[in-house]
Amino acid sequence: MDLLFDTLTQDLLPSEAAVIKNDPAAATYLETLRHLSAGDAGDEFDKETQYLETSYDNNVKTLATLAEGGHRQFLSAAKNLSGFEKEYKAFSASSNKAAELKIDAEIPAQGNQRDTPALLLRNIDKVSEILELPTLTRACVTNGLYSEALDIVGHAKLLSSRYPNIKIIQIVLNEVLSVQSLLVNELLAQLTKTVKLPQIIKTISYLKRLPPFSELGSSAETNRALHQVFFAARIAYIKSQLADIPHKDASDKYLKRYIEIVREHAFATITNFRLTFTDSGNETAGEFLRCIITQLSEQLDEHLPNLNETQTANIWLQLAYCSQSMGRVGGEFGQVLMGLVKNENAEKEWQSAVEKQKEISISIA
Secondary structure: OOHHHHHHOOOOOHHHHHHHHOOHHHHHHHHHHHOOOHHHHHHHHHHHHHHHHHHHHHHHHHHHHHHHHHHHHHHHHHHHHHHHHHHHHHHHHHHHHHHOOOOOOOOOOOOOOOOHHHHHHHOHHHHHHHHOHHHHHHHHHHOOOHHHHHHHHHHHHHHHHHOOOOHHHHHHHHHHHHHHHHHHHHHHHHOOOOOOHHHHHHHHHHHHOOOOHHHOOOHHHHHHHHHHHHHHHHHHHHHHHHHOOOOOOOHHHHHHHHHHHHHHHHHHHHHHHHHHOOOOOHHHHHHHHHHHHHHHHHHHHHHHHHOOHHHHHHHHHHHHHHHHHHHOOOOOOHHHHHHHOOOOOHHHHHHHHHHHHHHHHHHHO
């Protein structure tokens, strides 16, 4: 029997006293009290009382601050909890009602004793996977996993054809198809950016599997549509590069940079086109070149009058080299350019530039 312990815990419940008795820290504290004199014990109790009062006041202030700052969260949580209880009760009632109905004929029968909630519980993983298909498709598109996104679309279509009478699967399919349109837009946007040949080939192969291209009557029509889309996207990219040229620069610097961009990107576009599309597409490629050369002629008409004789000769020489470079992919544009430029000396300047180019080539050789 421990008189000191019994005295200190006389106002506590037996269960509370038992917890304290088995606490090593409490035993150590009691042992300390036994070795104190009467005066020291009184001081120790005063300190304990003061400490407890201070701790109590601090806890009250903390709770008050928490209540003041978080009362909205508490109210919202209580409201949501109440709403959850209502929804749960409604769900429980619906489940009980559904249990009394016959299982859909599309689901293999496993006996008349089976109820819908039990069936749902047994297949919860499969149901969750189906419901997550739209979210998973969007995540794949957002992260550039286009092949995986197409696989999910194909899986959703397969489920829809296999279970045409199950409404939830049709809803999931519609949501996946809405994400599919986002995938098409994302792929088209890829073609308007700086992109290398392997990515172009992949992008075109993905587009062939997606509507509206996959819904065209024949492969020839699909390829023709993709030809137009490819060149339209690359024209948009080239225009974005040309738009970045500082217009405040001198006309000769502006034209030089303009011609450099046309030579680099028009050549790359034709090359990538022929490596991506093995079928004939020369007509569409010709339209692309005509568009680029027409815009080039407009810039020449605007800026050539601002140049002196030497600057003009240099620009025409650069055009001759550009035309020669484009000729390697069947895009020599000298005669076409002569028919578009309004400068009366254009043909003379062009002939002089071609002659000078030949002289330079001979001297280098």
